[in-house]
Amino acid sequence: MGKKGLLLCQFIVLMFVLSSTAFTSQARTFAPIADLEFLIDTFNKQDGHLIEWSLYTREMVQLPTEKSVEEKMMALRNEYPKMEWVLSQDHQTVQLTGTLQHQHFLETVILNTIREDHTRHTYLIYQVSGNSWDEETANQLASRLNQSITKMYGKNTLIFSCIKGEFNDDSSQELPYYANKYLANLHAIEIESLKEFDFYSISAYTDELSEKLSTKNGEMNIQLALRKNGWDRKTSVVIGTPIITIEY
Incomplete structure (x- = not known):
């Protein structure tokens, strides 16, 4: 291999290392992931058995009419075509729930509409949950969570870690x-x-x-x-x- 070829290989390896480091750093510095890891590390110091972890967020969305709710449901189905969707309803509530099982966690999207008298309140809920935790889980979750939160809410939102x-x-x-x-x-x-x-x-x-x-x-x-x-x-x-x- 010539000198130029060797330098090119070294450059590719260096870029791979840097990108891998940056991705791991993202998982560690993305606030919800860092918060969750802190809770898990604290729990592990007590020699406990982890049963479940979850990240959860919910915001009210303005969908004043039945048509606007139906359009939002259709949009969610299109945005998450791999999810399994279930629609449930009664005289007061309509709820669309989508779930997708990833390798290390379960991803859930819920659109919940509650009718009270002549008013309608609709909440868009996003949750990820799992039963075990390691570095690979943290890295995959950071990428997915950041992407989904931006897509669904378009801004920073309060994320609850448990x-x-x-x-x-x-x-x-x-x-x-x-x-x-x-x-x-x-x-x-x-x-x-x-x-x-x-x-x-x-x-x-x-x-x-x-x-x-x-x-x-x-x-x-x-x-x-x-x-x-x-x-x-x-x-x-x-x-x-x-x-x-x-x-x-």
Whole structure:
């Protein structure tokens, strides 16, 4: 191989490395992915078993007539032709749901219309969820999420990150021990809480996360829910930012 050919090969390899690095960097710096990874890393420090993670966003869209709703449904079907679409309705609601199973996560799009008296409220919902997490998942998700959010909303929107898991109980420890340990690992300060014998719900603030909400007691950007399950000696954990959006 001549000198020019060798230089060309070196240039191609260099560009491949740089593009791969940039893509990985995108996954790490794209705020929702970084937030979700922080929650998962915190959970892993407790040696917990991850059951589910999710990213969720919802915005109201202006579709005042039945025709405009039908047109939006058709547009979504055209924008996501690979999704499996299901239409459900009753006297008050009409909902179109599309799902697509990717290699590492499930992608869901929902258009939900609620009729009340003579008014109509329509929400466009986007969610991705999965049951395991690694670097490949983070990279593929960052690309897909950024593309879909831009396509659906055309602007930055509030994205909620949540994880759900469990860990085996140490019978010598109670919920205050676990709650304090989680808050310490999250570098979070408790803002408000509901504390019962077998259930804790804590709202807190940490500088580690990108989103935040204002409350009467100050800014918050994380919720932590802990529940002891005495029958199977496990403790269920749900962590969300800026709030929890899944059932707990």
